[in-house]
Amino acid sequence: MSKSAAGSQLTLTPVETAACCSPLLREPLSLERAEQVVPLLKALADPVRLRLVSIVAASEGGEACVCDLNDSFDLSQPTISHHLKVLHEAGILDRTKRGVWVYYAVRREVLADIAALIGGSA
Amino acid sequence: MSKSAAGSQLTLTPVETAACCSPLLREPLSLERAEQVVPLLKALADPVRLRLVSIVAASEGGEACVCDLNDSFDLSQPTISHHLKVLHEAGILDRTKRGVWVYYAVRREVLADIAALIGGSA
DNA sequence: TCAACACATCGACAACCGTCAATATGAATG
């Protein structure tokens, strides 16, 4: 397994997806499970990163290059690069290099998994 | 409005709830909106707090007293108290005092709102 | 080969966070 992108794989069992509400609210979360989910929540729990995810997702073709993202913030290029790295290593953003540019795209299943865990469908 | 419990009120408009996917993924999140949501995500982005929420929600009657919660962790009583305070001030946990005991309960709408925002229904 | 460009990494710094021991508060009970 490559160094990053350890996210997703929250492994919802059929039982968990069927019942009244989200796994989080139905039964005590194990320590291991909590430690799987927390890095994803940490990655999202920053205004810059949350907006980065949003901007990337809303971009044409579902991806955006770093140069565009830099212009969306009043922050230095290394800072944006850092936040993108955090999101990528959490498994939330995919990274593709084309020529000189690097494009990021949102892994929507991962966000859906988190949402399913904390909010549940019911 | 009492000092804490500023959470929820993510004010999903009808338009936002109807379309293809979550607000987060459909259009760029405004700075103000991000700053509304981030405190909630920050509150959840800790293994102890995430488990606290889970344990409280899964408890009989949907609430749990601090004394029981203390026993669920290998942490000092002040530390648990601190985490409960964070969750309460974020608006995720309700607080009720009955006699000598304090009971916390999960505000499920708040978690549902967060889930709807980040994961969307689609 | 060289210069320009896009992006990442490094090193440093201040601010924030999780934890604890000690202590305070406040309710029940004798």
Add this chain to the structure above:
DNA sequence: CATTCATATTGACGGTTGTCGATGTGTTGA
């Protein structure tokens, strides 16, 4: 009252995080 019990607050400490400027890396085009 005095005591005991449940919970909160305080103050301190080390570790983490967000930010920057400086620099490195790799690609493109002259």
